[in-house]
Amino acid sequence: MKKFTNAVVYRQKEANEILVDKGIIKTIGSNLGLVDETIDLGGKLVIAPYVDPHLHLDYVYTLSELGQKSAGSGTLFEAIEMWPKFKENLTIESVKKLAIKGIRDEVSQGVQHVRTHIDVTDPKFTALKAMLEMKEELKDIVEIQIVAFPQEGMYTYRGGLELVEEALKMGADVVGGIPHYEPAREFGEKSIHDIVKLAIKYDKLIDVHCDETDDPHSRFVELLNALVLMEDYGTRTTASHTCSFGSANNSYAYRMIDLFKKSKMNFIACPTENAYLQGRQDTYPKRRGLTRVKEFMEEGINIAFAQDSINDPWYPMGNGNLMNILDNGIHLAQIMSPEVIEKDLDLITYNGARCLNIQDRYGLEVGKDANFIVLDGIVLLM
Numbered sequence: 303m304k305k306f307t308n309a310v311v312y313r314q315k316e317a318n319e320i321l322v323d324k325g326i327i328k329t330i331g332s333n334l335g336l337v338d339e340t341i342d343l344g345g346k347l348v349i350a351p352y353v354d355p356h357l358h359l360d361y362v363y364t365l366s367e368l369g370q371k372s373a374g375s376g377t378l379f380e381a382i383e384m385w386p387k388f389k390e391n392l393t394i395e396s397v398k399k400l401a402i403k404g405i406r407d408e409v410s411q412g413v414q415h416v417r418t419h420i421d422v423t424d425p426k427f428t429a430l431k432a433m434l435e436m437k438e439e440l441k442d443i444v445e446i447q448i449v450a451f452p453q454e455g456m457y458t459y460r461g462g463l464e465l466v467e468e469a470l471k472m473g474a475d476v477v478g479g480i481p482h483y484e485p486a487r488e489f490g491e492k493s494i495h496d497i498v499k500l501a502i503k504y505d506k507l508i509d510v511h512c513d514e515t516d517d518p519h520s521r522f523v524e525l526l527n528a529l530v531l532m533e534d535y536g537t538r539t540t541a542s543h544t545c546s547f548g549s550a551n552n553s554y555a556y557r558m559i560d561l562f563k564k565s566k567m568n569f570i571a572c573p574t575e576n577a578y579l580q581g582r583q584d585t586y587p588k589r590r591g592l593t594r595v596k597e598f599m600e601e602g603i604n605i606a607f608a609q610d611s612i613n614d615p616w617y618p619m620g621n622g623n624l625m626n627i628l629d630n631g632i633h634l635a636q637i638m639s640p641e642v643i644e645k646d647l648d649l650i651t652y653n654g655a656r657c658l659n660i661q662d663r664y665g666l667e668v669g670k671d672a673n674f675i676v677l678d679g680i681v682l683l684m
């Protein structure tokens with residue numbers, strides 16, 4: 303039995319001690335008595351570990367390591383067109399070498415859970431094989447959830463749908479998709495139907511790159527939400543990005559917000575990445591590339607923030623610091639009122655855990671895994 307004492311425990315005003323036994327939180331309180339080992343936390347803040355629910359670990363550092371100096375024009379679609387040149391030379395060893403740099407960036411700054419989208423539009427499954435190995439090798443320091451992600455499309459890439467299905471059989475945890483990249487709306491919609499069918503068939507979670515564009519006519523989130531609502535699969539589903547929802551008109555948006563509440567579907571926004579990628583065809587005013595984070599929080603719809611990229615063709619920066627993502631995100635989403643700011647830290651912790659469906663064992667509560675991080679700051683959190 304271990305005791306962590308002299309702690310400020312996140313959202314538990316009366317507690318200053320945590321008792322841990324065999325990796326599980328036994329008690330949170332004060333004056334918890336003598337135990338085998340006591341660790342003094344010096345009055346610092348204890349919170350649940352950061353969750354990065356959307357990261358491309360097979361892309362990290364490819365921009366500089368694969369000899370490219372520029373990410374081109376900075377649009378999403380140009381980056382997707384550039385990617386095949388990058389990936390043709392990948393090996394299992396090269397993917398692992400760069401991915402470990404990204405994982406080190408994240409874990410060293412407090413992340414303990416990562417959902418990574420791995421490109422499976424590759425008949426050799428080079429990146430997927432590398433990541434399945436890493437998931438097992440690193441399981442004691444970081445939990446990695448793998449999305450079978452068809453970067454070049456389920457239909458735009460010949461055989462893409464079959465490759466996603468094969469990746470699920472190989473061990474991917476989550477079905478991915480990219481409907482706004484398919485060559486016509488009909489195919490984007492078909493991909494959403496196939497994603498939901500595959501998830502149910504293989505008992506997997508869903509996380510779709512959904513409407514990552516400023517075009518308000520890109521409304522694949524509507525179909526995804528409807529299908530998972532009808533299948534009662536919303537809590538196991540995430541719509542990532544949904545940038546176009548930030549450009550939708552209000553009467554459509556509020557109708558959809560009601561439906562999102564019914565399905566209980568999760569959302570992920572990538573504030574730094576999409577602030578960089580979106581608004582590229584705007585002159586001024588220039589859009590922020592962000593979905594309706596503030597409204598989702600106000601309506602109790604689960605939304606988390608994520609890093610998305612670290613130095614890849616889509617985004618030249620990034621360092622796995624979730625606090626930086628949160629800092630940028632709360633500015634872009636304008637969520638700093640006294641009522642909302644107390645919930646902001648959840649965007650990189652508890653809300654991401656719900657997207658990953660690990661909330662049953664994640665968090666600072668008795669009976670849950672004793673994973674937590676210790677921070678200097680306590681301002682505004684108590």
Ligand code: FE2
Pocket residue numbers: 356358419511610
């Ligand atoms: Fe992404």
